[in-house]
Amino acid sequence: MIIENLRCEYLSNPLGIDVLQPRLSWELREERRGARQTAYAIRVATSRETLLAGKADLWESGKVESEHTFHIPYEGKPLRSMQRAWWSVRVWDEQGQPSEWAEPAWWEMGLLTPDDWKAEWIGAPIVGGRRAGVPCPYLRKEFTIGRSIRQARLYITALGLYDASINGQPVGDAVLAPGWTEYRKRVEYFVYDVTQQLHVGTNAIGVILGDGWFCGHVAWWGRQIYGEAPRLLAQLVILYENGETQYVPTDSTWQFSTGPLLEADLLMGETYNARLEMPGWNCPGFAAEGWKPVQVFAPWPAPLCARIGPPVRRKEELSPIEEPRQVSNWPMPTWIFDLGQNMVGRVRLKVKGDPGTTIRLRYGEMLKPDGSLYTENLRTAKQTDTYVLRGGDEEIYEPLFTFHGFRYVEVTGLTEKPSKDLITGIVLHTDMPLTGTFSCSEPLLNQLQHNIVWGHKGNSVDIPTDCPQRDERLGWTGDAQVFVRTGAFVHDIESFFARWLQTVEDSQNEEGAIPPVCPNPCPAMVGTDGGPAWADAIIICPWTLYLCYGDKRILEGRYASMARFMAYLEKTAINGIRCHPEYSGFRGFGDWLSTNAETPLDLIGTAFYAYDAFLMAEIAKVLGKEEDEKRYRQLYETIRSAFQRRFLTPDGLLVSGTQTACVLALEFDLVPESVRAAVAKALVHDIRARGYHLSTGFVGTPYLLHVLTREGYLDVAYRLLLQRTWPSWLYPVTKGATTVWERWDSWTEEKGFQDPAMNSFNHYAYGAVGAWLYQVVAGIDLDPKSPGYRHIRLAPKPGGGLTHAEASLRTVCGLVRSAWRIEDGRLLWEVEVPTNTTATAILPVQSDADVLEADRPLSESLGVKLREMTSDGVVLHLDSGQYRFLAPWSSTEPTRSPVDK
Secondary structure (H helix, E strand, O other): OEEEEEEEOOEOOOEEEOOOOOEEEEEEEOOOOOOOEEEEEEEEEOOHHHHHOOOOOOEEOOOEEOOOOOOEEOOOOOOOOOOEEEEEEEEEEOOOOEOOOOOOEEEEEOOOOHHHOOOOEEEOOOOOOOOOOOOOEEEEEEEEEOOOEEEEEEEEEEEOEEEEEEOOEEOOOOEOOOOOOOOOOOEEEEEEEOHHHOOOEEEEEEEEEEOHHHHOOOOOOOOOOOOOOOEEEEEEEEEEOOOOEEEEEOOOOOEEEEOOEEEEEOOOEEEEEHHHOOOOOOOOOOOOOOOEEOEEEOOOOOOEEEOOOOOEEEEEEEOOOOOOEEEEOOOOOEEEEEEEEEEEEEEEEEEOOOOOOEEEEEEEOEEOOOOOEEOHHHOOOOOEEEEEOOOOOOEEEOOOOOOEEEEEEEEEOOOOOOOHHHEEEEEEEEOOOEOEEEEEOOHHHHHHHHHHHHHHHHOEEOEEOOOOOOOOOOOEHHHHHHHHHHHHHHEOOHHHHHHHHHHHHHHOOOOOOOOOEOOOOOHHHHOOOOOOOOOOHHHHHHHHHHHHHOOHHHHHHHHHHHHHHHHHHHHHOEOOEOOOOOOOOOOOOOOOOOOOOOOOHHHHHHHHHHHHHHHHHHHHHHOOOHHHHHHHHHHHHHHHHHHHHHHEOOOOOEOOOOHHHHHHHHHOOOOOHHHHHHHHHHHHHHHHHOOOOOOOOOOOHHHHHHHHHHOOOHHHHHHHHOOOOOOOOHHHHHOOOOOOOOOOOOEEOOOEEOOHHHOOOOOOHHHHHHHHHHHHHHOEEEOOOOOOOOEEEEOOOOOOOOOEEEEEEEEOOEEEEEEEEEEOOEEEEEEEEOOOOEEEEEEOOOOOOOOEEOOEEHHHOOOEEEEEEEOOEEEEEEOOEEEEEEEEOOOOOOOOOOOOO
């Protein structure tokens, strides 16, 4: 059995963590069907050599009888700051045979106490205003190394953004670091191994500071929300071979100046004058004439913590898909470059010209009918970069402290016709591995999947955001909540969301309310209560992460925050009704951007209130909190009864007949079993009355197709999914969309562009339909009783005229795959179940009589057990392994979902 993908706290070989009992995970790979782990042993040592010698001077777990392979807590000796721990694991299979020890991995601790920090906060005494920025400070420090070193680490953070270099070479590959947290509650630092960048003799460290989220423009609120100017905190820790330690901290001995980066703002863009460059400013021996002592600031009141999860990185490069087109000739030629994909990041410019030539780059997602750049939807965000040439040889420019949302780039200032290689798109997003794939026989659905993936990438720049282009880009809790399940299919979001959920808790107010955006830099602008479906992210998102990744600690860590939120809901509800008309507080955003269908705010509020209580009971059960579980189950029943009294008629009709009202009542099990069919029928009636179009907004859309499937209307679900006219998922696709739009009608043939005050062409909320593609069309789902895909549910639902569909998902246990094809009256279904897991597979056929697996009858197939025949199909139990089923197919096969009631 092969052991691979060793991880610590979600990451491979993490450098600088401050979790005192970090958790260890691994994956297993074995071609043999039914292969599983029955025991494991972990060794942790202070060096690789010690580990390879078979010793464990930090922790020896011994043989542990267990099938678990993820989130195993370290239980060895206490770990100290900056300590590296090497570890390996071996396992025993179902036959009692041990594996070889895995190739060693490691983790390294960060700075665990405030006393470990020798540095002071420094910066430049230059301050902009609420609307105007100032040049970026350049900071430098020279220092001497007298003898050979064993290792060196740079611990660094900023209030704002930093770009660090040592001896003229960049430190690391993170961009927009250290990212955005609720600065008033915590500030994250990064750790870099800079051993190879130092040498005996004189060295230099240089850092450029950017405004970032700390003092740059945030949303439409202007600058300086958190502070007036960026600040740096850093220390270089050098360990010599003789055991001595040298510190190079930020302090009053550093110097600052300004340089070519005249302004840098996340929303507005950058201005860079290459004629002001200072060659060698970050190298030793630079003549720092005119440089001045830095300003030293008082300690920032919030604690420092190690970065959770991966940073934002440059992930891809895109080239224009055609030669640029000239769209204007006055007052100077204007050229439009098309990158073919609505992306998030910036561009790399390669240009040559006379000194002082000014090139302006403007960015937009769409073009107007006349071919010019559409920028009205940006509102006050300029999304403009300006580059002033130094002159001479070819010059290369890439912005440093900004990012844009765009497909098209408008270039002005060129004196000659450009070629398309003038610019290259640099795609930025948090470095989340792609975990899911989906494809089928319908090209429009494949493009929709593509759009979902790109929308997720573009709205995952350090935090989950609503949009990447206009003057907003905030961590809207509602958008994150509705998409989190799909996000867990598309990318590995475990650490990304775990980090953001800490920020959600940090943004919670004293009463327990969760704001609509997290971080919440300006509570006076957006309030402290996000309302139904937004604030509920504090419960729904951790539960989803637990189910998808088996991460129990995410529930433990957020439980107190969840309980405070529930107490807030209990306090503000009136007679069990959340957002009651008599409630004087914020009653929510409603079913945001629904189409001609207003769902009552108190119905939405009470539905999510009940769902929160149900999930809290489940969470309390997982955590062994029996009294809490009992109390929350009673609360759920109380709210459920209140919902029925207020919103359900004796005939089984909801007082609001909107699609969202029906969907929430069914999805959250808020109506008696006796009237479920009536409510589902009313839902379908409304859909049909609208010509098989949806009317749901952000709140109802994620659940719509799931409810239809579960209630026996798979045909209606497919018809909605494949609808090509507005409003529908595929309408934007037919109009050339390469990401998911904010509104169903962001652009229509009849009306053109929607209200530019709120019209993003890169919003991922409606991309939540991606979960249905994976779970129902391809048939890959988890079992809530076995979180982390320890037991898998495989149940594809062919329909809609599709002839084939395929999906794969790399889970914490390994790769799951489901691929079906219908041809010549037969259903071919290929399945892969990861090593050390099992699956319940439901073949959507009416008889097992002629079903074959690898050309053998089911009774002769190793690893397959026939469980039962149901109206949903043939139910099988599968051991781990790869399978190939073949069965006769009829269009009258069952369409009802096997999801348990």
